Amino acid sequence: MVLSDRQRLDWLRLIRSESIGPRSFRSLMNRFGGAAGALDALPDLARQAGRRIRICPAGEAEREFEGLSRLGGRFIALGEAGYPVPLQAIDSAPPLLAVLGRVETLQRPGVALVGSRNASAAGMKFTARLARDLGEADFTVVSGLARGIDTAAHEASLETGTVAVLAGGLDEIYPPQNIPLARRLLERGALVSEMPLGWVARARDFPRRNRLVSGLSLGTVVVEAARRSGSLITARFANEQGRLVFAVPGSPLDPRAEGGNHLIREGATLCAESAHVIEALQPLRQGELDLPLPTHIMRETIGEPATEAMWDELDWPEILPAPGYAKHENGFALEPASSSRPAGAVDPGRLVLDLLGLTPVALDDLVRTSGLEAREIGHVLVELELTGAIRRHPGGTLSRVLP
Known part of the structure; x- marks a missing residue:
């Protein structure tokens, strides 16, 4: 058609x-x-x-x-x-x-990688490894362009192709700090949205976005997620859509692992390495996307009695509200809207503490993930160690100490 x-x-x-x-x-x-x-x-x-x-x-x-x-x-x-x-x-x-970018990216089998915005350095490192391996196996990595796990997934799959699903219009990139990532993503991937241009995403728009993240994918992997989080909503959609759901296990003491551990308990496939995802999805891929046949395609000029x-x-407000039409002009470019609020100053101590979990991580990984200078990280670590908030391990790795 x-x-x-x-x-x-x-x-x-x-x-x-x-x-x-x-x-x-x-x-x-x-x-x-x-x-x-x-x-x-x-x-x-x-x-x-x-x-x-x-x-x-x-x-x-x-x-x-x-x-x-x-x-x-x-x-x-x-x-x-x-x-x-x-x-x-x-x-x-x-x-x-x-769709903005390379439409052909949408024709390859996709895998959704989702997780916490407040992700740990270890979680983002694992996400990056998983995204690279999936890309090398000719899967498109799908995510929502949010901070944390989403960002790590997109960045690691820029060379192989990644799709970002937006909760707002294609000219309303959120969060604004990911605008440079969105530009780079377009070289070999795509941005997609069902919302009008100029639409600024609201809280209720993100669950709607999540059904598209899972819907574009053969399987959804939850890396880190709290017990009540948008990532678990994505996993629920994936399950309802007949897609495979994977979850990365974590320490029962880390709140960011509660969601993934719960999914595994409920029957999700445990994912401890990329092979667990690739091997499970390979039969679907070899079967030319053996999904339920769509019975709802409309053919223009061919009407059927309503049943x-x-x-x-x-009236379906749960999925799509009455839209707003281009509420403001911004040149239809990937630039922050004039109403976007500039990001505030980040407390280095809080940033480092948030990146650390119970799983020890290397100092180099912490520096790379935080974006801070090595010397600044060093000062922060000394202060955190004096307060008993972190622990050093053999080999120079660090972890957070539970209160």
């Missing part, structure tokens, strides 16, 4: 209309034979239900198309050849996916 420019515009108008999510989009398409028919029928449907909804004007949709084109990106429609096959198979697949209550499907 290949959409015409007019059909693609109608698809964008429909999915950007108030209270329309992926499932309601599919229901409307099937009932009215296409996006144009659904847009015409939407006002009457709303009146019959005693509601009023905002339908995205053609001008706004056209401006978003133009903005994405200036940014160097494109929209790929569900059912088109370039749409990622694993994502196409999930029930809540976005009708249109905005579900229409208005119940229209």
